[in-house]
Amino acid sequence: MIDQITGRWAISGIGIYLALAITILFFGTTEKWLTNALIQLLLSSSLICFYYTFYKQGLQYPDRAIEKPFSKLIGFILASFILTALPELLQLLGWVIKPWLAKILELVSGFSLVLSIAFALHYYSLLIHRKKTIHVIRLWNAFLVLLGLALLVEVIPFFNFPFFRELIWWSGLFLIVPLSLQIKWIALLKSDEKWLSVFYLLALNCMFLGILRALFSNNLIVFGLEFAPNNLVLLLCLMFISLYSIFGLLALIFTIPVSSVIEDQKAEILSYQEISDVLYRQNTLESALSRVFELAFKNTQSDAGWLMQYSSKNGKTLSSTSITEEEIRQITELVRIEELLAIEPERGYYYFNDLARQAENNSGVNLPFKSLLVLPIYGKKGALKATIALLKSFISGYDNDMISLSRSYAEQVQFAVEKAHLMEQTIQDARFKEEIEIATKVQEALMPANFPSNQFCEIAAVNITAKEVGGDYYDYCFIDDSRIAVVIGDVSGKGASAAFHMAQMKGIFQSLMQLCLPADDFLIMANQALSKCLEKNIFITLTYADFNFDEDILTYSRAGHCPMIYYSSRQKEAQFMAGDGLGLGIIRNSSYVNHVDTRVIDLIRDDVILLYTDGLVEGRRQNEEEYGYTRLLNSFLSHTEKTAEEIKDAVFQDFLLFTEGSERHDDTALMIIKIK
């Protein structure tokens, strides 16, 4: 609180003050030797002692607004004391003062006394208005009005009736009592600030004693006005100042012993702030844990403690206070913390209020600690991250408040750990999303976006996927100048796995095309290649179409894929093209040859071929009705006169309209080849 030197000053100040107060109270003005001068000088010296106390303390009063008027106040009081004492002092020394000089001194000292009263009023009004309410403001304004009335009564003889005086005096008292109870500022002070405040108020009381002395010995004269001892203004002011000082002093003195509780409470509130700060700033879990351990240790006033971090069941002491590693081991074994943690992992804390008894019952170990509080901190998926253990040297050392406080610290860390985990997850999710986006783009690049215009046919195609990537595939390849191979396929399943297999299919198609194979050989070799790279439960359905424009024939083979639609411009009819065939990757040996069925169609100008995947016919409307083969056929038939691009758009638009609003379950692809 206050250091030794300033402490001495404070104590001597109080000593002088109390001695004087007692002498004045008992002997008053009756004793000759107690001259005015002596009293005033001694009062001044005690005041100087107090002032020096604050000065030495660096005047660290939390409230600057109060400190400034207080310093001025002390200055005025000192000046007035010395000035009132001066004439008598000079007389004692045998000097004769001229009457005019005595008059001047009297005048000046009276003036400074009145000023100090005004300052004291101002100072107290600031204190009263801490945490003010409208009620307090009204009371204070009423008091000021009353002081004005009192002044009126004193100055103008016309109003000076005994009835008025009584009325003002009693209403003044009626206001002063509630005003003196406005001492809320005391509650917020720390204990050393309270000690300082005690000196403040004592110093002010000093002043009142001095003024009272002056009043009762000889009347004050300020600017030619005489202030009698029964002056209403002075009496009201002094009444208020002394009553307020007394209440303040009493409240201060009685709250000093409990101020540590308030300070602890404040520290707890601040520690919450610090914890969230620590958890926000600390880079590692270790440093955050250490800081939280320190705070819990401090705010529960523990005698010893340790912090243990766990990584996969093995505990490691991260830090410990006032306890040896051996003692930690003994206590851990004694209360079997690890077993408890394993049995009841959901508990927020483990409290042992009498370790000594347990020690006696068990191993007879003599421990210096009697109370133990263990707080587990869990990470993601309930895995134990750390334990904080707090110890006290007496039994039942932790009350409910301390336990819940420490628990809330532990929970804060836990939240932070969870938050960090969630954050990590979010970042990972974002990264996955980015990867998927890349995959989508890569897959888009695998599908031909444009088909080259040539003199034989127009090709147009479109595809959409159910997920970000899909298993539908179409492609084309010029086998020679007048031969184009077109392929459409569908990998079983959907999503990422289907997309990978689709990429493999593209590789196989593009490689085999270099060999200028007939349709059946292509399927046999593709099946052989896929047998080696597809998972067992994956297969690919495919339609392979080989357009030979030298002979104007289409050779096609259906490997388990949806039958293509052929529109004959000669007959103005469209039909599904039959043919047997088995999906690729189903039979993974040479017997696949038996399942290949190749067919040939003669082509003429304006014939149209529609290739598609099952997503197109299985697309459903909200009421579960399938788009179906018939709808597809009819839709296609009504657009066959248009260009390939237009047919593709029209048929696809019709499909989209039909399935509008329902979730897409399968990848969908559509391809149109129109013969020129």
Added chain:
Amino acid sequence: MIVEKRVQEGGLLKLAIKGDLDASSAIEMDEVIKSALGESQFNILVDCKQLNYISSAGLGVFISYLEDFKNNHGGFVFFDMNENVYNVFKLLGLHNIFSIVGNEGDAKKILFNEN
């Protein structure tokens, strides 16, 4: 999807599939067949009476065990299949690979003849 597993007289295993066999239920179906293999059940009757729908992933399950069963001289025999499901089998050409018959009696006959 629900699969009922029942061992018939003569050591035959009957699987009755109810509902939809799609990508999500394919995993469960796979477990059932895998456990049948583990118990050396190589002749499996598949009751499709209540099988509403089968997706490519669902078919993938049966296809993936094709060789395992063939190597052990066994196989699947499907019976009582509704038209929709049969069309899916047919579209893929699987009707040439799996035995698909009208009723349980015919299915048993096929299995016993093979043995």
